[in-house]
Amino acid sequence: MAFNKDQFDSIIEEFTVDGSRLHEVAADFRYDLRKGLQDPAESSLRMLKSYVGLPTGEETGEYLALDFGGTNVRVLRIRLDGHGKFEVLKKVAKPLRVEGIYDFVGEGSTAEQQFDFIAELVDEAIEGDHTTKYLLGHTFSFPSEQTNLYNAKLIIWTKEFATKGVEGKVVNDLLKEALHRQGIDNVEPTAVINDTVAVLLAAAYKQEDTYIGSIYATGHNTCYFEPFADKAERPMILNLESGGFMKLAPNRFDAEFDAQSEKPGEQRLEKMVSGRYMGELFGMALAELLGEQGSKYGFTSIDMSNTILDETPAREEVKAIVKAKTGRELETADCELVQQLASAIVIRSARLVTATYVGIIWQLAGGKAIAKQHIAIDGSVYEKMPLAKENIMRALSELLGEDAAVVDTVLENGGSGLGAAIAAAMSQE
Ligand code: GLC
Secondary structure, three states: OOOOHHHHHHHHHHOOOOHHHHHHHHHHHHHHHHHHHHOHHHOOOOOEEOOOOOOOOOOEEEEEEEEEOOOEEEEEEEEEEEOOEEEEEEEEEEEOEEOOOEEOOOOOOEHHHHHHHHHHHHHHHOOOOOOOOEEEEEEEOOOEEEOOOOOEEEOOOOOOOOOEOOOOOEHHHHHHHHHHHOOOOOEEEEEEEOHHHHHHHHHHHHOOOEEEEEEEOOOEEEEEEEOOOOOOOOOEEEEOOHHHOOOOOOOHHHHHHHHHOOOOOOOHHHHHHOHHHHHHHHHHHHHHHOOOOOOOOOOOHHHHHHHHHOOOOOOHHHHHHHHHHHOOOOOHHHHHHHHHHHHHHHHHHHHHHHHHHHHHHHHHHOOOOOOOEEEEEEOHHHHHOOOHHHHHHHHHHHHHHHHHHHEEEEEOOOHHHHHHHHHHHHOOO
């Protein structure tokens, strides 16, 4: 074996969230939630109002849905048939960046370029029809300050986006202007929602007892339905921007990665748990084990997934992945340690994410019995990363004990598009 076992053990230890820490994170999250309900400035959770409640299931009709939240932008034409039924009539998708060809997410790009590109995609979805009236729901998956369902201002880019001239702007105004420049005046954007809100709307359209919506993918964030029992507000979904949760114990890899990121100090939870970042943390820890501290290898969460899944006796897959990214040939015993490292990072991620869900569940229960409920989750990490789901379930049991029996998680695949269409329908209620 080439790796130093003591060094390895201490790295694993740094990525471990034990039972008592898990409880602390859940309790701290609930504390921030309570504080945030009184005054968001006192909390690391943004508690952004969505101005939308839960759907009744009666929402029907044909709508356009724009899903803008990562490098891949999608526009869908969707017909809602009520009570969870719907049909996607048309779907177009394009990346906002193609390496070496164009880039509408980097700091060299402008709001006009970005939204013109999106407006062209809308044009494709309506197949050049500039007469039929369409309402458009816009899933815009970045922290936005809303004053109503239409008016959402981007507070700050996350997920390493850096396009100039969007922060501080009303995104639907930018979209409307771009649509107008393309001669598309028959499409009216009427609603903007976060992707977590879209997931919750889509799931609640299909089944009752769903109050929490979450994205566990490139980015991570959660929203929930706040009943405002004290009548301070009308009941509505709050986007927590939980990726910005701060009451955590970042290890030195987290701290070092944060310092080099696009927005140091922001999105501390997201940088510890989401798909965009886990590969980076894995690479940093591996660099230490290889005696190449500071090297950037560009591991992705897909590499981690393939690493964990390799069951070949000689760990051929792990060897190939490590060779391709670092140029180094590992012995089988070291490959097994590399698998443990990847697993530890994924397990930490699932445990931290679950602690935040439980913080919300506790807050909603308000000291009374925990209601039967589903947590709706969308995203590649939840769906595809080995160990993620089972560790969510395990952490739910650890935190909730017997009450874990009334809580389950459901995959709400593609909720961003469906949710946007539902929001467009709800904008007319
Ligand atoms: C980032 C965004 C948030 C979004 C999440 C998942 O955390 O700030 O708004 O919900 O990514 O896409």
